[in-house]
Structure formats: structure tokens, C-alpha cells
Amino acid sequence: DAGVTQSPTHLIKTRGQHVTLRCSPISGHKSVSWYQQVLGQGPQFIFQYYEKEERGRGNFPDRFSARQFPNYSSELNVNALLLGDSALYLCASSLGAGLGYEQYFGPGTRLTVT
């Protein structure tokens, strides 16, 4: 079975631009979460979606937004990019959104903002 897939793998953008990152969950998984991992740190939670509804949001500015589609895939959008947005963006899927559901991560999208 295919795991979580993310596209693109790498991306270079300029300050002020907009970016869209995409994620396809494991088949049968209905929840998708997004994380930002800055070099040398653990991942930071951005959003969780379950059944197309926002389930939770981390401490990120409104420049960050996301949505989940009827096929459970998801997009993360970041507007007005800053240098500090350079990071590995990880998508994770799980069967459900409850406490004990393991999250399975994709390979990530490495975003570089210049």
C-alpha cells in the first residue's frame, strides 16, 4: 500500500510570494495534519483536518491556511512568504482524529525562501 505522499519534494520561493503544498493520505485515512520542522528542531503542529473540517490549529499566523478535499487529500497554503518560513513541511495522516491514533508521516516538502 502507498504511504503518505507529498508534492513537490523541494521548492524555492522568493520573499512575499505564495506557496501551495499538497498531501495525499494513506488510503482509508480520514485525518491529515501539517507540521513545520525548522532545521535542528522537532516538528511544530500547524493544522489538523478530519472529515474536511479543521480539527485543530497550532500557533501560526493567518498567513498559513489549509483545506481538506472530499478525497481526504489536503493543501497547505502560505501567503507573503518570509525567510523564516524556510523549513521542511511534513504531512501526516491517521485513521481518525482521536487521542491514540498513530500519525504516519510523508517524506516532506523542503521549502527554501530567498
Place this chain on the structure above:
Amino acid sequence: AQKITQTQPGMFVQEKEAVTLDCTYDTSDPSYGLFWYKQPSSGEMIFLIYQGSYDQQNATEGRYSLNFQKARKSANLVISASQLGDSAMYFCAMRAPGGGADGLTFGKGTHLIIQP
């Protein structure tokens, strides 16, 4: 607020030895889940093991076991008979229902290097 602390930035271990990676956590929620993930240099986070706060027994998955000491708020990962392929970053994470967000809170990680 939820917090995960991993106090070992890096560890060097001889192949075939057992390894203990430390993790302490802080939450006011009585119900929570604890997770360990492995991140090789390729970047992908690999799920290793899960422990629920109400689980009576310590979780085990193959060579991985979680030493859960609730009163001390610690959830150490034990890897038995380490292998060269175990070299990677290891992250401890927690999920608790409080705070409105439903995502995982991660520690800063431990860089484990297995030496032949």
C-alpha cells in the same frame, strides 16, 4: 500547556548494545498519548511505538519498548541490540486533548549514532 523534554542532544553507542533515550513530559490532562518517532537523514518521520496514559503495561514493538513511569512523567525509549541502521534522530511526542489543538507536541530530539 504541553511540553516534551529530551535532554540528550546526541548519543554514541556501540553496535549490539541496548540504548535508552530519555523523554519527560508535562501536561495537566489526565488522558494523553505518548509517541516515539525515528527520523533518518532522508527526513521522513517513522512511527515506532505508542503508549496511552491509562495503559497498564509498557508498550513493546519488536526491539523497541517504552519505559513508562507515570508518576515521574517519563516515557523513555529502549532499543535492544542496537544496529547500524538505528542511527537517526529520535523524537518523543505527546498528544493531549487540552489546549484546543489536536496535534502532536514534539521534543527537540536525540541524535543517535551507532558505532561498529
